[in-house]
Amino acid sequence: MTNSNSVAAISRDDFGTAFAKARPGKRVAGRIQVGSFASGIEISIPFLILKGARPGPCMWVNGHVHGTEINGTWAALDFFRRLDPAELSGAVIVTPTANPLAMDARRKTAPQDEQDLDQTFPGNRKGLVSDQLSAALFEQVSAHADLLVSLHTMGPLFVSEPYGVYKVHPESTVSEEHLLRLLRHFHPAVACRMSVTPGAGELPGNVPGAIDYQMLARGKPAFMVELGFGNSTDPAFIEQGALGLIGVAAESGILPKPARAPAASLKRVTRRTHVMTSAGGLFRARVGAAVEVAAGDAIGEIVSIYGEVLTEVSLPGNIFTIGVRRDPVVHTGDRCAFVALEWDDYDVR
Helix, strand or coil: CCCCCCCCCEECCCHHHHHHHCCCCCCEEEEEEEEECCCCCEEEEEEEEEECCEEEEEEEEECCCCCCCHHHHHHHHHHHHHCCHHHCEEEEEEECCCCHHHHHCCCCCCCCCCCCHHHCCCCCCCCCHHHHHHHHHHHHHCCCCCEEEEEEEECCCEEECCEEEECCCCCCCCCHHHHHHHHHHHCCCCEEECCCCCCCCCCCCCHHHCHHHHHHHCCCCEEEEEEEECCCCCHHHHHHHHHHHHHHHHHCCCCCCCCCCCCCEEEEEEEEEEEECCCCEEEEECCCCCCEECCCCEEEEEECCCCCEEEEEECCCCEEEEEEECCCEECCCCEEEEEEEEEEEEECC
């Protein structure tokens, strides 16, 4: 590995041309053109390319699709900075942010249309600006990449330990076992198999529009890693992400060896849900993230503005906390925790 972070001058070529012209050992930086503001300022997506000394697969790391999830951007950049092209077989593509409009606004979504970018892939060149962002990115990069790691964090209202999320596409040639073998390099608190079925207790909206699901549909390994929580920089979580990316690259034959041994087993979550509040007030957590809570035991309590305990928050079955709310101000229907309902230990040795 090397600590060099120098890149060539910003390329004005489109991504495909920049990738084709990239010489082994030369770091290339550029921008995927999307559109413009009324003032003429361009809307574009930054990218980095590094080709190694030998042929091999191409790994794509996306720093984030949600503008507040900065730990992923840091991990992607730190990983890229450490790459030594003499050790590299194949290529690495890093898109530090897929959603520059949201990043610049310090928001999860672009203020221009409030769409969740990770529900818009593969995009629409004639759609709203988020649809056009995802179309430009996916059209130009996915054709060159053999696998994708999509980096995220939980929202800034929650505290969590790094964990993995993956989807199983019914028509993809990529197996669940393969995805878990890649995920083990991040040493996640849990590895969540995310349902894409509407009403499954997961996210509302077009979940199959996620960038990783669309890569799976094309027969390419892809998964998500959640590196803590948003609107912050956590050095330990960033380092965990960078080391995990090195491990994935080694597992895929792009680097000679991982920086650390992968996890031997994973806590595989097969069902999870958000826990909502029934009353408004101040939420006081009684447990942290990544802990098992027995059936009926309280995750926390809702306290009125007068200090009276209005209700305890608990579930009738055993749970494992994935994320717990750290912002105490809650209204009826707000999320106070994200928990696993079903899990097992999965041997990935």
